[in-house]
Amino acid sequence: MANSENLGTKKKSLVEIVLIVVALTYLSLVIYIPTINVFVQAFHKGIGPFISNLSEPNFLFAARLTLILALIAVPVNTAFGLSAAWALTRKNFPGRAFILSVIDLPFSISPVVAGLMIVLLYGRNGWFGAWLIENDVKIIFALPGMILATAFVSIPFVAREVIPILDELGKDQEEAAATLGANGFQIFWRVTLPNIRWGLLYGVLLTNARAMGEFGAVSVVSGNIASETQSLPLFIEDAYKQYQTEAAFSAAVILALLALVTLVLKEVLESKTGNSRKASH
Secondary structure, three states, rough: HHHHHHHHHHHHHHHHHHHHHHHHHHHHHHHHHHHHHHHHHOOOHHHHHHHHHOOOHHHHHHHHHHHHHHHHHHHHHHHHHHHHHHHHHHHOOOHHHHHHHHOOHHHOHHHHHHHHHHHHHHOOOOHHHHHHHHOOOOOOOOOHHHHHHHHHEEEEEEHHHHHHHHHHHHHHHHHHHHHHOHHHHHHHHHHHHHHHHHHHHHHHHHHHHHHHHOOHHHHHHOOOOOOOOOOHHHHHHHHHHOOHHHHHHHHHHHHHHHHHHHHHHHHHHHHHHHHHHHHHH
């Protein structure tokens, strides 16, 4: 009997080892080795050329434009996500499930298709194209179109992080505050926001990461014009196609560092979110 138990334990251990090796091998091929290669290619000639590549006008413009896109899209989607989360968890109305599905739409639609949708609406031959041309308003191949594309792909994150927390909290604390005479703003600021702050920050973090790293939708609506409508991901692709590999990898390092920072903050905020949910129970 003991021998059969030992044999079963050894088989279980062997299976666990095989699964771990498979997982590590897959992650190495898909994530670890490519990431290391980006840093190796960016620094293989030393720190001097790397700094020089980051001071090029085209890179600086792309970095600045990427920052502008994030600074506009993130606050807009944060405000929308909070409003949508509050309405969906605090109000019962027809079409609630449909709105949830619409919020999740960017998860299921290819970013390239999203960009094409924007072109079909605001392009020269789009639904609103004639009116835009008559009024000299440029959306496609300009900053407004890039903002629309960035905002679209990063819509769901805040709402999807805040909705479960508000569902778990319920309405008791907010109703108690209202009974004591607090107005809507006071209830939100002093009751709701402290309870959802970590989930909200987590959603904002993910929104920012998606906004700064978006390629497909922005590529379709921007035209990828250097020093005009070229964000950082588009700059990397264009530089690599032009055989400016060092510039491409140097810019890729910046996005990789952003991803690493996002990953660290994500772990911190996930632990905070988990602790706050346990405390609420």
